[in-house]
Amino acid sequence: MAPPAKRLSGFSKKAQFSLFTGYLMAGAGALLGLVLLALSLWQPAAFAPLRSAARDVVAPAGEVSAATRGGAQGLIAGIAAYLDAGRQNARLRAEVELARVRLAEAEAIKAENRRLKGLLGLADDPVRPVATARLVGSSATSARRHAYLGAGSRQGVAPGMPVVSDRGLIGRVLETGLISARVLLLTDSESVVPVRRARDDVIAFAEGRGDGMLRIRLVNLGVNPLKPGDLMVTSGAGGYYRPGVAVAVVAQLTPDGAIARLVAEPAATTYVAVEPIHQPAAVAVLSGAPLSAADAPQTPPRPASSPASGAGSAPPSAEAAGE
Amino acid sequence: MMATRGPRARGTTYRQQINRAPSPWRVHSVPYLSIMLASALPVLLIADVMPLAPPLGFIMLLAWRLVRPGLLPLWAGLPLGAFDDLLSGQPFGSAILLWSLAMIAIELIEARFPWRDFWHDWFTAAVLLVAYWLACLLLSGAPVTREMLEVAWPQALLSVLLYPILARMVARLDRFRLARARRID
Numbered sequence: 001m002a003p004p005a006k007r008l009s010g011f012s013k014k015a016q017f018s019l020f021t022g023y024l025m026a027g028a029g030a031l032l033g034l035v036l037l038a039l040s041l042w043q044p045a046a047f048a049p050l051r052s053a054a055r056d057v058v059a060p061a062g063e064v065s066a067a068t069r070g071g072a073q074g075l076i077a078g079i080a081a082y083l084d085a086g087r088q089n090a091r092l093r094a095e096v097e098l099a100r101v102r103l104a105e106a107e108a109i110k111a112e113n114r115r116l117k118g119l120l121g122l123a124d125d126p127v128r129p130v131a132t133a134r135l136v137g138s139s140a141t142s143a144r145r146h147a148y149l150g151a152g153s154r155q156g157v158a159p160g161m162p163v164v165s166d167r168g169l170i171g172r173v174l175e176t177g178l179i180s181a182r183v184l185l186l187t188d189s190e191s192v193v194p195v196r197r198a199r200d201d202v203i204a205f206a207e208g209r210g211d212g213m214l215r216i217r218l219v220n221l222g223v224n225p226l227k228p229g230d231l232m233v234t235s236g237a238g239g240y241y242r243p244g245v246a247v248a249v250v251a252q253l254t255p256d257g258a259i260a261r262l263v264a265e266p267a268a269t270t271y272v273a274v275e276p277i278h279q280p281a282a283v284a285v286l287s288g289a290p291l292s293a294a295d296a297p298q299t300p301p302r303p304a305s306s307p308a309s310g311a312g313s314a315p316p317s318a319e320a321a322g323e
Numbered sequence: 324m325m326a327t328r329g330p331r332a333r334g335t336t337y338r339q340q341i342n343r344a345p346s347p348w349r350v351h352s353v354p355y356l357s358i359m360l361a362s363a364l365p366v367l368l369i370a371d372v373m374p375l376a377p378p379l380g381f382i383m384l385l386a387w388r389l390v391r392p393g394l395l396p397l398w399a400g401l402p403l404g405a406f407d408d409l410l411s412g413q414p415f416g417s418a419i420l421l422w423s424l425a426m427i428a429i430e431l432i433e434a435r436f437p438w439r440d441f442w443h444d445w446f447t448a449a450v451l452l453v454a455y456w457l458a459c460l461l462l463s464g465a466p467v468t469r470e471m472l473e474v475a476w477p478q479a480l481l482s483v484l485l486y487p488i489l490a491r492m493v494a495r496l497d498r499f500r501l502a503r504a505r506r507i508d
Contacts, residue, residue, distance in 0.1 A: 022397035023427070029401030030423035036416025041464055047408075047415035054409035058366055065367040139412020140370035141378045141478075143463035143471060146412045147369065185371055189465040210471035212372030266371040 045175070052177030055148055059180040062136025063150055066270075127242060129273035131155040135170075135266055136180065143210065145188035147171065147266050149181040149274070157181050157274050160240060160283060165272045168246030168264035169193065169234060173274065181274075185266055186247065187212050194237035195247050197230050204257055206232060206247055214248045216257040226250050226258045239282030242275065343503030353500040354394060355403065357493075358383045362407040373474035377482035379489075380407045381455055382448075384422060386486065386493040388429050389444040400426045417462045425451050444490070449483045456482065 040046050081088065133151035151157050153176045163170040163183050171185040184191050189210035196203045202225050206214045216232060218224065230250040236243030248260035266272075277283055362380030370376065384403060388395055400422030407418040432447055433439075439447075456479040460467055 023430075025396075025398035026400065026423050026427050026430075029398050029404075030420055030427065032401065033404065033416045033418075033420030033423055037414055037420055037462065038416070040414040040416055041462075044414065044464065051409050051415070054406075058363055058410060061363075062367055066369075069369070135369055137366040138369045138371065140365040140368040140376040141374060141459075142412035143374055143460045143467075143475060144412045144465055145371065147371070148366065187371055189468060189471065210373075210465060210468055211474040213470070262371075267369040 048175040051182070052152070052175055052180065055180040055182065056152070056177040059136050059148065059150055059177075062148060062180075063134060066134040066136050066150070127275050129275050130161060131157050131274045132271055133274070134271060135183070135269065138185075138266070144190075145185040145208065145210070146174065147183045147185055149173070149183050149272070150179070151274065152177045152179045152181050154178050155274075158277075160277050162241045162245075162275050162277070163272050164245055164275060165264045165266075165269040167269070168262075169241065170264055170266050170269070170272055172240060186214060186262060193241065193247060194235045195232040196235040196243075197226070198233045198246075199231075202226065203235055203237070204232065206260065209259075212262070213251070214260045214262065215254075216248070216250065216260050218257045221256060224253060224255070224257065226253060228252065228258075230258075231263070232260060236278060239279035239286065240277055242278040342507050344505050344507050345501045346504040349500055349502070349504060353496055354387045354391075355399075357496055358387065358403050359406050361489075362403075363410055366410050374478045377478055377485055378411075378452075378455065378459070379485075380411075381418070381422065381425070382452065382482055382486055382489050383493070385425070385429075385448045385451060386490045388426065389439075389448060390490050390493045391497055392433060395426070397426055397430055398423070400424075413459060414462065414464050417459065421455055421458055421462075425455065441487075441490075445486055448486045448490075452482045452486065453479050 036047075131151040133149050133155070135147045136150040137148040139146040147170070149157070149163065157173055157176050159173050159176060161173045163173060169186060171183045171188075171191065173181050174184045175182045185208070186193060186206065187208045187210070189208045191208040193206045194203070195206045195216070203219045205217045205219070207217060209215050216226065218226070228250050231246060232248045232250065234241040234243055234245045234247055246263040248262055250258040251261045252259040358380055361383035364379055365376035368376050380403070384395075384400070401419055404418035404420070404422035405415075407422070408415045411418065428451065429447065436443065456475070460471065460475060465471075
């Protein structure tokens with residue numbers, strides 16, 4: 001391609017000036033970007049309102065693509081199921097027989113559980129989801145694993161709320177817009193979830209590795225009790241997630257834990273539910289900041305309140321000094 | 324002349340262009356709109372395992388800058404990068420910085436090599452894309468692990484391979500941009 005003629009400034013003062021101004025503005029742009037980048041790495045929530053507004057605009061298009069994605073998956077699954085219908089039928093028949101027996105056992109266990117809980121005086125209310133929505137998009141070009149949800153603060157979604165699908169845990173809400181929200185997926189390398197083994201109480205942390213697998217780090221080191229195929233569920237520690245939601249299946253053992261595969265893959269889900277924070281008061285105490293005004297009276301008095309009252313008393317004295 | 328070629332030549336594109344001029348709206352908006360659309364497009368994919376989509380917005384910016392030199396101003400990385408940052412999931416400011424630096428780098432390369440062919444452009448774009456990919460990984464705010472690099476390198480390869488296709492697309496978009504759409508009376 002031929003170079004544009006206006007690059008050659010020659011002796012024209014005007015052309016030289018505009019070339020110089022261009023460099024100056026581009027350099028200033030790069031500098032501004034550097035400052036904004038440093039600011040947003042230091043305070044990740046600094047630009048949340050801007051990002052949320054942009055996401056709210058894109059979310060409706062995401063709804064359409066999410067609907068077609070669900071349809072396409074259904075179509076392919078339908079064709080595949082049609083092709084091996086006979087074999088599948090026989091296998092499913094055997095599975096149903098087995099499942100009936102297990103179901104009867106589960107009913108018995110459930111009844112016993114209810115009885116024991118009644119004895120202990122524990123009451124657990126069924127969790128009502130705050131909102132049900134589609135995953136409308138994700139940060140597909142970035143190294144971060146964030147998904148965008150088609151429900152926002154208008155539907156009652158708030159930062160910190162866990163997001164679950166019918167199979168298991170998906171992640172946690174990071175920011176909310178009016179009609180969309182950003183979800184930190186479990187596979188993000190900043191995500192840490194307290195988990196335990198489903199059948200006993202081996203506790204661990206499930207951390208994202210950034211490549212789609214989770215690293216299970218045991219809390220008690222020593223002999224590694226994990227085995228491939230073990231199901232890890234949320235333990236409820238930390239207060240964000242209710243206990244007993246499936247997180248990952250152990251695939252491979254490491255000296256300090258295991259590498260585990262996700263149970264609920266976000267790309268394979270159609271609808272997800274946003275659940276309220278399991279123990280809002282506990283989360284507020286642990287993070288040192290109130291989540292909402294509603295649970296503020298339940299939390300013990302924070303040290304932050306005394307500087308606030310000090311600041312409140314400062315203006316009158318300043319006024320008095322001014323007079 | 325027309326008479327010898329027959330009636331078919333009369334009603335065709337030549338005749339339709341005779342009192343038309345390019346629409347000024349199209350001339351000025353198509354590059355920016357196409358880059359912004361390319362920035363917004365990968366958001367619609369659900370990538371739960373790895374960075375799946377190449378940075379389409381940045382490839383589009385490079386393609387417009389290299390296929391049509393002198394069209395985008397030197398400071399175009401600032402507004403377009405800001406838009407990309409809003410949607411890409413990177414920390415805000417990373418695309419502003421990197422796109423501005425890329426524009427300055429291409430300007431310097433152009434001052435050194437005023438006459439370039441396609442292969443030279445592709446090489447320039449490939450070097451910039453791989454550098455951009457690495458910089459994005461480092462600036463993403465997450466600790467860079469070996470596993471993350473292992474799953475992310477196809478993204479760099481894909482974006483290098485995608486450049487020629489997007490460059491052709493930009494050439495088509497440029498024809499659309501300069502099409503004689505406005506009637507002069």
